[in-house]
Amino acid sequence: MTHKQDSIFKSPNSSSYSSPSPSLPFKSKKTHDDSPLPLRIADILTFNGDFLDELLMMEEELGCRVWERSTHCYPPNRTVARWFSGLRRKRVKESKRDKLGGDRIEQVKCSKNGLNSQDSSNSASQSAHSGHHNKEASLNLGVGCCLLYLIAASKNELDKMFKMRKEMEKLLENVREELQKKDGRSKPCETNDVCAYSTTDVVDSVDFDNQLSPQVFTPSSVLPGSSTITVCDQSLRCETPKQGECSEGRDKLEAELEVELQRLQLNFDTVENTAKHPQKKGRRVTNEKTATSKSQIVSAGEVVAFVFENQAAGSEEHCGVPPHELERRLHELLESRQQEQIRELEAALKCVKHKLREKEMEVSWWKDSARLISRHLPESSELSSHHHAKLLKSAMYCTRSNANKGRMNCNGNCKFPFCFLVISIISTRYTNNLAMAEGSSGSDFTLDSIRKALIRQEDTIVFSLIERAKFPMNSALYNQILNLVPGFSGPLVDFIAKETEAVQAKAGRYVNPEENPFFPDNLPPSLVPKHNYSQVLHPGAASVSVNKAIWNMYLNQLLPLFIDAGDDGNYASTAASDLSCLQALSRRIHYGKFVAEIKFRDAPHDYEPLIRAKDTDALMKLLTDERVEEMVKKRVEKKAIIFGQDVSLSNNVETGNFKVDPSVVVRLYDEWVIPLTKLVEVKYLLRRLD
Ligand SMILES: C=C(O[C@@H]1C=C(C(=O)O)C=C[C@H]1O)C(=O)O
Structure with a gap:
């Protein structure tokens, strides 16, 4: 000093x-x-x-x-x-x-x-x-x-x-x-210092007069495929006192490190590639397995790669970074990569969603086009079939000549592209299916038209209740154990309903999408020529039915409200009357499918996410129109009052003497009809995207 x-x-x-x-x-x-x-x-x-x-x-x-x-x-x-x-x-x-x-x-x-x-x-x-x-x-x-x-x-x-x-x-x-x-x-090791060395070489050639750090990076610091490689603690200076003595060993070390670096770089690249191309993952894992027995997992490989990448990038002046710093940076790197991947996936998802929406719009455009065209096609179904055949012939001819000549040449017969043929067929099919009962024709498939149909059905319901009110309860009809019909186990009303439905099924009643049988099992097929009803409902959701609930509600809750006790023995008529009520109520309630379909079509973007999320409460909220519900209830009450009167020529209206208590009708709508209609709507919507 x-x-x-x-x-x-x-x-x-x-x-x-x-x-x-x-x-x-x-x-x-x-x-x-x-x-x-x-x-x-x-x-x-x-x-x-x-x-x-x-x-x-x-x-x-x-x-x-x-x-x-x-x-x-x-x-x-x-x-x-x-x-x-x-x-x-x-x-x-x-x-x-x-x-x-x-x-x-x-x-x-x-x-x-x-x-x-x-x-x-x-x-x-x-x-x-x-x-x-x-x-x-x-x-x-x-x-x-x-x-x-x-x-x-x-x-x-x-x-x-x-x-x-x-x-x-x-x-x-x-x-x-x-x-x-x-x-x-x-400070990192100086240029002449040896920062990483092979222990075998060290024994032979390198004489460290300073202690080596006990802090050895294992297992991540152990280089794959090599003898034990140790990274010395950066806080210690590793000196080589005799340059000549250890130069050979150092050369060996350098060569070895270079090889390891290249290998690690390869591993690193492989990991990067795998992240970009996940389908190659399997192959990468195999490579890793063969490449190293010690560094099996990606992260370990990445740690080593990162360490040496850093060391390489840092040149001789920065050949060492503290391990905790490396760890932190590695975590940051991994995190940023994962975030990047998430962002990419999100973007891809958005893109797919967008494409899906486009496709759906395209489909609805095709449907609209088909409907539009169908309105302007005057041909009957037979003519239409003939028309299909003609168009199909033309299309086939066009396709063939297209294939032969490589271009469209239909000699005047093929004025439309093939897709128009498809539209034409679909539209004709729509034309054939346009018949919807109860005032809602397929060509006028709107919420207003549906509601008009519902209003008209109110009359049917009120009248059927009035009809049923003619009879006393006739409880034997509903008795489970009486077995009034030999060979049939169950209440008589079940027997009558089943048989009636079977007959009506043969007559084609249940071909009509508005009708839903109470006993659908083993129902015979229609025997009459098929009527082409408007197929506006989504096929996957058209079979929604709540008839069991309606049946139970009617027999157990509604009848006791407006039917007098007693038994007049007129079981068949009573049962027929019951079935009329039940069918009217079922038709009205299942009209919810049409309501749901039209509401969905009017606002698909509002309904789709809720449907996908299966959020029934939100769907219920979205489709509910309380104002309309109130009007419905007031109207049915009025109808019960008007229709339930005895009409006499004297024009004297007997107040308070109605065939069916109007309050019962209001209660029927309030407690069962409207809620069940909305239940059908929700059920239908939940299957609307199937
Ligand atoms: C049937 C409709 O949907 C719901 C059900 C109603 C009903 O059953 O009367 C009335 C209004 C809506 O809450 C409709 O909007 O017309």
Whole structure:
């Protein structure tokens, strides 16, 4: 350690202090940075007065920065020097004034050890010549004592300074060590240092005089397919003391690292590719398996790759990053990649959704086109069939000639493209299916037309209730255990309903999409020529039925509300009447399918997400129209009042004597008909996208 400031904190034992050179020119007493050397007692006593004067003047010029910095007053030796100088000047003046001995001025010569004796002998010799000299002698004696005291004091000061210097040195040493440690930790290995090495090579060639870190990156730091590779702790400096000895080993290490880096880079690329092309994952895993037995998982491979990528990218200056930093960066990298993938997938999903919507719009456009065309096709179904055949022939001809000639050439027969043929067929089919009962024709398939049909059905329902009200309860009809019909187990009403439905099915009743059988199992097929009803319902949802609920509600809850107790034995008529009521209610409630279809068509974007989410509550809320419901209830009440009256020629209206209590009709709609209709709507919608 070199001490640049040893002129300030000079040890008394140091050579420069113990052998001062009084003959040194004054300039040599300054350090190279112009700091004045301390003025020592020996100097003061040795140098002649002029020199002291000169010295003091110089010091004043320099400003004594050092002393001013360290202490706030002049040290004792300086004070003595000043005092000596003043004394000398005074003496010279006096000598001149006395003109004794000419101009000779007795200079005070001080030796290191005999200052006082010399000085006192000089004074004594002079006092012999004059009285002044006696005074001077006593004065000098005093001064000598003073000097001795001051020398002692200076020694103490110097000792203190020495101690301080020692402490400062220690302090500096500590600070330097601290700095070196910090540097070692934060600074990467120097160019000649070996950061990663093979243990086998190390044993042979590399002599590390520093400890290797026990912190070894295993297993992620273990390079696949190689002998154990250890990454040394970056906080330690790995030195290679003998360049020649280990150069061969280092070359080997470098070569090995290069190979490993390339392999890792390959692995890394493979991982990246796999992320971009997930279908190649299987192959990648196989590669990894064969490539390494230690680093089986992607993340481990990535860690190593990342470490060495960093090291490679960082060049020699940045061959090391702390492990936790690497880990953090790796996590960031993985996270950003995953986020990127999520973003890509989301974008793809959006794109697919968009395409789906486009397709749906296209389909609805085709349907609309078909409907539009169908309105303008006057042909009957037979004609239409003929028309199909003609168009099909033309289309086939066109396709064939297209294939033969490579271009459309139908000799005037093929004026439309093939797609128009399809439209034509679909539209004709629609034309054939346009017959919708109850005032809602297929050509007028709107919510208004549906509601009109529902209003018309109110009449049917009210009248059927009035009809049923003619009969007493006739409970035997509904008895489960009576077994009134031999060979049929169950209530009589079930038997009558089943048989009626079977007959009606043969007559084609259930070909009509408005009709839903109560006993659909084993129902015979229609025997009559098929009537083409309008097929406006979605095929996947057309079979929705809540007839069981209607049946139970009617027999168990509604009948007791408006039918008198009793049994008149007229079971068949009563059962027929029951079936009329049940069928009217079923038709009305299942009309909800048409309502739902038209509502869906009017606002598919509102319904689709709810349907996909199977959010029944939201669907129910969306399709509900409370204003309409209130009107329905008021209207059926009015109808029950009007239709339930006995009409007489006298125009006297018997108030309060209705065939069916209007409040029961209102309750029927409020509690069962409207809610069940909406249930059918929701059920239908939930299957609308099937
Ligand atoms: C049938 C409709 O849907 C719902 C059911 C109603 C009903 O059963 O009378 C009335 C209004 C709506 O809440 C309609 O909007 O017409």
